[in-house]
Amino acid sequence: MLKLKSNVAISESGFVFDAGAGDSFSLNATGLEIVQLIQAGKDFPEILQILSEKYEVDPESFERYFYDFVATLKQMNLIEQDGED
Amino acid sequence: MEKIKVTVALSGLNNIDSPGPGVPVIRGLKESELLDVRIIGLAYENLEPGIYMHELVDKTYKVPYPSDGVEPFLDRIRYVHEQENIGVLIPNFDSELFTVMKSERILKEMGIRVFLPTLQQFEERHKSNLPEFGKKYEVKVPYSEPILNLQDWRGIEEKFNYPVVVKGKFYDAHIAYDREQVSIYFNKIAAKWGLPIVIQEFIRGTEVNVVAMGDGKGNTIGAVPMRKTYITDKGKAWGGITLKDSAMLELTDRVISQTRWRGGMELELIRTAKQELYLIEINPRLPAWVYLAVASGQNLPEALVLLALGQEVKPFDEYEVGKLFIRYSYDMICDLKAFEKFSTTGEL
Known part of the structure; x- marks a missing residue:
């Protein structure tokens, strides 16, 4: 399961702060929603279901965007190394 | 509680693009709730900004360069002491430390306290001795x-x-x-x-730093880790942020307890992609970014003066993570008379 690093704090505005590295990032509203779902312990099928109910998006496109986004989170060192999906 | 009145003489008033630690140390001392300080600046050049910052520095004296030798330095300090009754002396430049350490006994006899690393601690952390230091204290070094x-x-x-x-x-x-x-x-x-x-x-990775204080008995009085978020072309921090990093604090504790470090220090570290920490340098004094530690809850300049005065200092056990500093330049306007007075009499 995907897990954000314990040092990572996310504010309601979408501001992400990695207290270990001192890096900060900004998420847009959709990114924030996805990260909050990851933080709540939801896995990909659950996130897909929640967001499909809310937005018009086909599952294939969403899956591609989702894993692109997760790859970015990993590249930014925001995801635990052993927290693979 | 009544504040302890003390006159502190210090150098490093060159608050320029590559700043000395003097002004940040003074800011910490002025904000102390335990100390009532009178600040005596020691300057080498007529245009060190701190000389003209009268809200922070009560009086400044020009002093000879350490390279001129111990005697001219001590003569000048003796003169300043006669005028000001210095309680504590804080040398803020690496290049001054050897001279002041060598003079510690004489200064003590004069009634001036310092709180510095021992000569052995100073020598063994030298850049040229770093490999032996790493081996002796089991710290990764390049x-x-x-x-x-x-x-x-x-x-x-x-x-x-x-x-x-x-x-x-x-x-x-x-x-x-x-x-x-x-x-x-x-x-x-x-x-x-x-x-x-x-x-x-050359170790590839991210440079991270720790400002810390050892009590000389193996205890860490305080330690704050930081990463430079903006670096000038001279490699100096323009901005920085406090970090939450237990590995950096453990390494600092290890260095301080094993060396029984006495005084302020800055550890320069490289964190590699594998999250290994390499010690690249130990600066045996408080760094210019020490005010970030003060603002994060650890007034290390205050602790330094209290330790020099022989007071018991309770170690700091926390600091605020995610506190930023951003340096800025500011054109201070000075009267020619002030410059004239300092450049001709060596006092202002």
Whole structure:
């Protein structure tokens, strides 16, 4: 399961702060929603279901965007190394 | 509780683009709830900004360069002491430390306290002694060797892979990608800071730093880790942020407890992609960014003065993570009369 690093704090505005590295990032509203779902312990099928109910998006496109986004989170060192999906 | 009245004399008033730690140390002392300080500035140059910052510095005296020798320095301090009754002396430059350490007994007899590393601690953390330091205290350090001339470099070149870091005895470091660049930086740094020049293995990673204080008995009085978020072309921090990093704090505790470090220090570390920490340098004094530690909840300059006065200091056990500093430049307007007075009489 995907897990954000314990040092990572996310504010309601979408501001992400990695207290270990001192890096900060900004998420847009959709990114924030996805990260909050990851933080709540939801896995990909659950996130897909929640967001499909809310937005018009086909599952294939969403899956591609989702894993692109997760790859970015990993590249930014925001995801635990052993927290693979 | 009544504040302790103390006169503190300190250097490092060069609050310029590559700033000395004087002004940040003074800000910490002025904000102390335990100390009522009178600040005596010690300046080398007529245009050190701190001389003219009268809201922070009560009086400044010009002092001779450490390279002029111990006696001229002590004579001047004796004179300043007669005028001001110095309680604590804080040398803020690496280049002054040896002179002040050597004079610690004489200063004490005069009634001036210092709180500095011992000569042994000072010597063994030297850039040129870092490999032995790492071995002795089980700390990862980059491989390095001191050289006295470029012939020396040709003799040891094969032990290194390019790029290498060319470092001065006290200050300055440049990354050199070939022999020609080593030669350029060797000459540049040697002309400014003297010999030896240290050639250090280049460790790829993120530079992180810790400002800390040891009580001389093996205890850490305080420690705050930071990452520079903006670096000037001189490699100095323009901005920085406090970090939550237990590995950096453990390493600091280990260095302080094993060396029984006495006084302020700055650890310069590289964190590699594998999250390994390499110690690249120990600066045996508080750094120019020490005010970030004060603002994060650890007034290390205050602790330094209290320790120098022989007071018991309770170790700090927390600091605010995610606190930022952003340096700025500011054109201070000064009267020519003030400049004239300092440049002619050496006092302001």
